[in-house]
Amino acid sequence: MGFSLVHGLEVTSSYGKILLDFAICPIVRREPMNYPGLPDGLEVEILRKEVPGFHYNKYRDGYLLTEDFQGADVIYKGRPERKSENLFRYTDDSAVMGSVYVYWVTTSLNERPLGPVHVRVVDNDIIWAHEKTTGECRRIASLYDGVILESHGLSVRGNEMISLKKGNMENAVIIIGGVHAAEAGQFTALDVFERFCALNDGLLFENVGLAVMPSANPDEADRMAKGHTYYLRKNAAGVDLNRNFPSDWEVVDEMYGLNTADPTSLTYRGPVPVSEPESKAIIKFIESTVPRAVFSLHCYPGGITFDQFFGPGAAKDDAAYVKECTELAHSYTEGFRKGEYPGQLFLSFGTTPGSLPLWIYRTFNVPSFDMEAWEWFVRNHPMALQACEFKADIEMMQDIAVRHFDGIMKYIEEVLLI
Numbered sequence: 001m002g003f004s005l006v007h008g009l010e011v012t013s014s015y016g017k018i019l020l021d022f023a024i025c026p027i028v029r030r031e032p033m034n035y036p037g038l039p040d041g042l043e044v045e046i047l048r049k050e051v052p053g054f055h056y057n058k059y060r061d062g063y064l065l066t067e068d069f070q071g072a073d074v075i076y077k078g079r080p081e082r083k084s085e086n087l088f089r090y091t092d093d094s095a096v097m098g099s100v101y102v103y104w105v106t107t108s109l110n111e112r113p114l115g116p117v118h119v120r121v122v123d124n125d126i127i128w129a130h131e132k133t134t135g136e137c138r139r140i141a142s143l144y145d146g147v148i149l150e151s152h153g154l155s156v157r158g159n160e161m162i163s164l165k166k167g168n169m170e171n172a173v174i175i176i177g178g179v180h181a182a183e184a185g186q187f188t189a190l191d192v193f194e195r196f197c198a199l200n201d202g203l204l205f206e207n208v209g210l211a212v213m214p215s216a217n218p219d220e221a222d223r224m225a226k227g228h229t230y231y232l233r234k235n236a237a238g239v240d241l242n243r244n245f246p247s248d249w250e251v252v253d254e255m256y257g258l259n260t261a262d263p264t265s266l267t268y269r270g271p272v273p274v275s276e277p278e279s280k281a282i283i284k285f286i287e288s289t290v291p292r293a294v295f296s297l298h299c300y301p302g303g304i305t306f307d308q309f310f311g312p313g314a315a316k317d318d319a320a321y322v323k324e325c326t327e328l329a330h331s332y333t334e335g336f337r338k339g340e341y342p343g344q345l346f347l348s349f350g351t352t353p354g355s356l357p358l359w360i361y362r363t364f365n366v367p368s369f370d371m372e373a374w375e376w377f378v379r380n381h382p383m384a385l386q387a388c389e390f391k392a393d394i395e396m397m398q399d400i401a402v403r404h405f406d407g408i409m410k411y412i413e414e415v416l417l418i
């Protein structure tokens with residue numbers, strides 16, 4: 001059996017750097033308050049392997065745990081910074097943005113390396129930690145007149161469920177980001193919201209309002225931002241929030257071949273309807289307005305989602321509702337595509353029992369969609385391929401956000417205010 005002096009190895013991505021935190025326990029056990037630090041002469045070795053072609057949404061937990069340290073590069077040998085008592089930190093600033101790595105830590109005593117731990121190098125200007133999301137909300141609220149910042153409760157791990165509102169909340173367009181943690185959210189929702197505020201159009205704000213909850217699943221979004229390598233969809237309690245709403249919740253669904261009644265499933269609906277604090281907060285947020293249309297951003301990491309409107313499945317035979325959604329989608333798409341990407345309107349009705357769009361439809365009878373990216377875009381567009389590799393850049397994110405903003409404004413001008 002191998003032994004290790006290294007314990008408790010944790011890995012985090014932060015603004016393009018990788019932080020490795022670990023304990024070195026001395027051979028002779030000491031009183032907890034009397035750790036001597038790194039024993040004299042002992043050096044720490046950090047081993048690293050890149051995992052090329054790792055796709056966050058194709059592989060599942062455990063995939064990277066079979067990586068072997070044989071053949072790994074020794075990227076550091078020395079005496080790292082001591083954080084406290086017997087805790088040490090090594091910062092790897094040679095990691096490449098978007099790449100996935102596995103690490104091991106050992107010492108010059110040549111014991112068995114501890115690891116692997118795995119991490120994705122994340123660009124935190126694109127994929128935001130919760131601290132950044134709340135900071136941006138506060139910045140926007142203090143910068144523009146009449147912006148209301150509200151909290152609608154706490155997530156499973158105690159993060160604030162924040163929203164921003166501007167304009168007439170009796171006639172509100174709603175954007176919700178990141179119901180699925182690894183999908184579009186914070187960046188797009190807040191960029192669109194800020195563009196709306198910047199219009200500085202008193203008459204418009206008297207007539208219509210925009211309300212956004214940029215991060216509806218903040219705990220797991222935060223984990224994604226810190227370099228979690230796999231696709232995170234559910235909340236921290238293991239519930240798919242987009243199956244937890246109180247409309248047809250009791251109907252078991254098997255979309256993607258996954259069973260919503262199975263707690264181990266990626267689409268688990270939860271033990272009871274609205275069991276999750278995040279679902280409660282989303283409902284409280286929407287009920288604090290009179291919604292006219294609700295857009296829930298899905299699809300890709302950061303903010304890469306397109307003008308594909310995925311409405312409630314149960315509404316597909318409701319002619320009046322379908323007509324209203326079609327009008328909305330036509331205007332939005334016209335604004336979104338700016339004459340590019342000619343072709344069909346991507347509007348369909350298929351969201352499942354317990355989904356947010358279905359609850360909106362049943363409760364308010366207004367257009368409500370999961371916003372997705374159409375098939376051609378997913379397979380061919382460089383933006384989609386880059387987003388999947390976590391290599392989206394600010395220009396790309398802003399391009400998408402401007403399209404959504406123009407889509408929403410076109411809908412407001414051509415449909416909502418007529």
Ligand SMILES: [Zn+2]
Pocket residue numbers: 180183298299
């Ligand atoms: Zn989704």
